[in-house]
Amino acid sequence: MKALRRFGRNLAFDFKHNKALLVMILPIAVYLIIFHYLPMCGIVIAFKQYNFAQGIFGSPWCGWNNFRFFFMSGKAWQVTRNTLLYNAAFIVVQNVLEIAAAIFLSEIAGRRFKKFTQGAMFLPNFISWVVVGAIAYNLLSYDFGFVNNVLTSLGQEKWSVYTDPQYWPGIFIFLSAWKHVGYGSIVYLAAIMGISQDIYESAALDGANEWQKIRYITLPGLQSTFIILLILAIGNIFRGNFDMFYQLVGNNGLLYNATDVIDTYVFRSLLSSYEFGMSSAIGLYQSVLCLVTLVATNLLIRRISPENALY
Amino acid sequence: MKTWMKWLATLMTLVMLCTTLPLAALAEEQPTEVIFYFLGEELEDDKVVLEAINEKLKEKLNCYMTVEYVPFGEVNTTYPLLLASQTRMDAIFSAYFTGYGTLAGKNAFMEMTEDMLKTYAPITWEHTPEEVWDQARVNGKLYMVPQEMIQNIQATVGIRGDLREKYGLPEIADLTSLENYMAAVAENESGIVPLLFGSMYSYLDDLLLFTPNEWAVDGNFSQICMAYDLTEEEPVPFCYLYTDEFRERCEIAYRWNQNGWISKDSLSNTNTNRENMANGKTAVMLDNAGTVNSANEDLKKNGTGEFVEIYDLSGDKSMLRYAATGGGISLPINSQHPELVLQIIDYLRNDKEMNYLVQRGIYGEDAQWYYAGETNEDGTLNENVIAAGARSQLYGGNWICWSAFRNWDYQVIESEQNSIPGYREIFYDMDSRSVNNILQSFTFDSSQYQSELATLQNVNEQYGKPLRLGFVDPATGVDEYIQMMEAAGLQTIIDAYLQQAAAYIEANK
Numbered sequence: 001m002k003a004l005r006r007f008g009r010n011l012a013f014d015f016k017h018n019k020a021l022l023v024m025i026l027p028i029a030v031y032l033i034i035f036h037y038l039p040m041c042g043i044v045i046a047f048k049q050y051n052f053a054q055g056i057f058g059s060p061w062c063g064w065n066n067f068r069f070f071f072m073s074g075k076a077w078q079v080t081r082n083t084l085l086y087n088a089a090f091i092v093v094q095n096v097l098e099i100a101a102a103i104f105l106s107e108i109a110g111r112r113f114k115k116f117t118q119g120a121m122f123l124p125n126f127i128s129w130v131v132v133g134a135i136a137y138n139l140l141s142y143d144f145g146f147v148n149n150v151l152t153s154l155g156q157e158k159w160s161v162y163t164d165p166q167y168w169p170g171i172f173i174f175l176s177a178w179k180h181v182g183y184g185s186i187v188y189l190a191a192i193m194g195i196s197q198d199i200y201e202s203a204a205l206d207g208a209n210e211w212q213k214i215r216y217i218t219l220p221g222l223q224s225t226f227i228i229l230l231i232l233a234i235g236n237i238f239r240g241n242f243d244m245f246y247q248l249v250g251n252n253g254l255l256y257n258a259t260d261v262i263d264t265y266v267f268r269s270l271l272s273s274y275e276f277g278m279s280s281a282i283g284l285y286q287s288v289l290c291l292v293t294l295v296a297t298n299l300l301i302r303r304i305s306p307e308n309a310l311y
Numbered sequence: 312m313k314t315w316m317k318w319l320a321t322l323m324t325l326v327m328l329c330t331t332l333p334l335a336a337l338a339e340e341q342p343t344e345v346i347f348y349f350l351g352e353e354l355e356d357d358k359v360v361l362e363a364i365n366e367k368l369k370e371k372l373n374c375y376m377t378v379e380y381v382p383f384g385e386v387n388t389t390y391p392l393l394l395a396s397q398t399r400m401d402a403i404f405s406a407y408f409t410g411y412g413t414l415a416g417k418n419a420f421m422e423m424t425e426d427m428l429k430t431y432a433p434i435t436w437e438h439t440p441e442e443v444w445d446q447a448r449v450n451g452k453l454y455m456v457p458q459e460m461i462q463n464i465q466a467t468v469g470i471r472g473d474l475r476e477k478y479g480l481p482e483i484a485d486l487t488s489l490e491n492y493m494a495a496v497a498e499n500e501s502g503i504v505p506l507l508f509g510s511m512y513s514y515l516d517d518l519l520l521f522t523p524n525e526w527a528v529d530g531n532f533s534q535i536c537m538a539y540d541l542t543e544e545e546p547v548p549f550c551y552l553y554t555d556e557f558r559e560r561c562e563i564a565y566r567w568n569q570n571g572w573i574s575k576d577s578l579s580n581t582n583t584n585r586e587n588m589a590n591g592k593t594a595v596m597l598d599n600a601g602t603v604n605s606a607n608e609d610l611k612k613n614g615t616g617e618f619v620e621i622y623d624l625s626g627d628k629s630m631l632r633y634a635a636t637g638g639g640i641s642l643p644i645n646s647q648h649p650e651l652v653l654q655i656i657d658y659l660r661n662d663k664e665m666n667y668l669v670q671r672g673i674y675g676e677d678a679q680w681y682y683a684g685e686t687n688e689d690g691t692l693n694e695n696v697i698a699a700g701a702r703s704q705l706y707g708g709n710w711i712c713w714s715a716f717r718n719w720d721y722q723v724i725e726s727e728q729n730s731i732p733g734y735r736e737i738f739y740d741m742d743s744r745s746v747n748n749i750l751q752s753f754t755f756d757s758s759q760y761q762s763e764l765a766t767l768q769n770v771n772e773q774y775g776k777p778l779r780l781g782f783v784d785p786a787t788g789v790d791e792y793i794q795m796m797e798a799a800g801l802q803t804i805i806d807a808y809l810q811q812a813a814a815y816i817e818a819n820k
Contacts, residue, residue, distance in 0.1 A: 022413070050417070051418045052644055053418035055642050069761070069763070072766060072799070143576050144592065162578060163578070249579075251772060253772050260600060270768075273414075273764060278765060
């Protein structure tokens with residue numbers, strides 16, 4: 001109650017003294033309300049038995065029924081775990097590689113080489129997962145794949161990637177890094193550029209070598225960037241990258257135990273049933289989990305290093 | 312005032328003027344626009360043919376058709392969203408594979424009452440047999456004008472005839488000779504596998520399980536695996552997963568897979584069987600006769616192989632006549648001109664000249680089609696056999712022409728030069744063995760079981776598909792599959808299904 005009253009007082013103060021600032025925030029506020037807050041009303045569909053004639057708001061309520069299929073399948077835990085673990089692995093591996101790439105790029109002297117490397121790393125970001133899926137199939141397919149053609153001509157056993165789930169965590173982590181590291185490293189590169197050259201110069205005067213500069217100046221300088229990116233990534237940790245998982249695995253049931261994430265599972269189960277309520281229910285489930293982890297992470301960071309917390 | 316502001320002001324005034332004009336007065340003379348949504352891609356000549364159709368429509372009904380297309384691959388995504396978003400449209404293509412039964416149960420379509428049909432589509436109402444209407448009824452109500460078409464969708468075997476001749480093998484007469492052929496290909500060929508499945512693997516069930524046993528399956532809810540004996544007058548459905556026949560079928564598939572005949576890529580390949588054959592990747596394809604016939608054309612065009620042969624291994628078994636709900640037209644719930652839609656259907660379907668125009672395009676050797684010159688026994692021209700005109704590839708790739716307006720009397724057959732030897736014989740032979748069954752018109756009311764159906768759908772994909780394609784040893788795989796199905800609520804659905812089916816037979820026999 002007290003907080004609310006304080007909020008009201010602050011708002012009144014702002015209206016009186018900071019009109020210009022409020023006008024500046026107006027367009028983005030309108031945008032957020034129209035495109036992000038109003039559509040949230042659609043969440044009710046998760047609790048409705050949707051029918052076409054009555055639409056989202058007119059359809060009858062059905063309680064928690066739309067969530068039932070997900071939990072009765074016995075797969076809820078498995079796909080949620082897969083989603084979480086894959087995303088955690090992506091976050092760790094990609095951030096390490098991005099930081100390494102950014103430091104590498106910032107230390108390189110040759111301009112041409114630097115541009116070329118950066119361009120080459122950036123390129124995969126523009127290739128769609130559909131294309132990546134097709135390339136992977138052409139490389140790894142059992143009977144027609146390039147890899148197996150080479151293996152057979154060398155007299156080796158064929159490699160059956162599409163029937164063996166054990167390879168897939170590695171493939172996903174590799175491909176996801178291949179596609180995203182170039183893009184992600186730019187953010188870190190910008191942060192490195194923001195570190196004052198004076199610090200490096202004084203370190204050089206004190207006799208620090210390159211490794212020491214990286215260890216004691218660059219890495220600590222990247223800390224806040226890292227934490228912000230981490231919090232943002234954790235905000236999506238229960239959302240599987242549908243494009244990637246679906247384009248690479250498709251309808252290959254033998255791999256599902258290792259490759260199924262929430263999004264692909266829901267897509268497959270509901271593709272032909274037109275149950276918009278059920279798919280929305282799982283979307284809501286993901287959002288709630290994401291919100292909880294996001295708030296928890298932020299709380300934790302506020303405890304450890306308050307200046308880096310998001311809010 | 313700046314120039315651009317003047318322009319803007321003028322423009323706005325104009326817009327306001329236009330919108331306030333008494334449009335209603337004009338509308339009486341203007342022909343009405345009727346919007347149709349069809350499946351498929353628009354081809355170059357579609358516009359020309361549509362113009363010709365519209366000219367006639369304006370004369371006769373003072374209306375014209377606007378046709379929008381939904382790509383075939385988006386039938387599960389864009390298609391239901393069009394209905395959910397209440398996009399302005401007056402008619403939409405529908406079929407069992409676009410979820411007709413489920414969507415109708417969710418009020419996506421307007422009911423077509425008997426009165427409406429009798430008033431606005433009288434010829435169609437008279438001409439269409441009662442069992443065809445019956446198939447389109449969902450819980451006793453009609454939501455579709457179904458197609459009238461002779462069509463066989465049962466599996467036939469297409470093989471690369473040039474490879475068979477190369478190894479001096481006899482023609483395919485049964486599973487054993489098919490296996491010998493596959494063994495020869497597996498042993499001697501590289502770059503081509505005996506049997507590569509793409510997205511359509513259900514034909515294997517058809518070949519090994521359903522047709523030999525004269526079973527029909529419920530295609531609307533394939534995930535619950537319910538079948539019935541199609542020769543019985545009042546059949547009792549059963550879940551075929553529990554039968555010995557299913558185990559035997561899985562053992563055959565397992566043997567084929569372990570011998571390297573079914574390609575290990577069959578789970579990850581996303582092409583159609585026709586594409587795999589046309590690309591020279593597979594030596595055998597299982598598909599319906601029409602598709603095998605088309606694959607032969609494609610193969611020759613691509614130059615990836617010499618020719619495809621077609622075989623029918625179903626012997627003298629009876630088979631189910633193709634569902635009337637395989638293609639039809641429904642009225643979306645917000646259709647503004649339901650009467651006009653029905654009138655258009657009646658006209659395009661039953662007027663011979665219009666039906667030829669819609670289904671085949673414009674006549675002439677340099678246009679889309681011409682008569683193939685084949686004659687009937689009495690020496691008259693057989694108008695049901697057509698040959699492709701020079702521009703035939705530019706019309707007819709979508710479903711406006713080939714499905715929803717089809718009429719038994721004006722059925723089209725490929726000419727001799729466009730058919731694989733034996734194709735037509737198989738076509739007519741299968742047709743002579745086709746029967747209808749009372750349960751063909753039964754639609755399971757699934758509204759209380761959506762959770763179970765969604766879960767079963769997934770179990771089928773994860774456990775059923777690899778087993779059916781022989782990746783899993785049936786000795787353990789069948790039981791595991793059934794166990795997962797039961798955990799997902801299979802028994803509940805079977806009970807409900809049996810009850811509903813029995814009630815349906817009781818009410819309709």
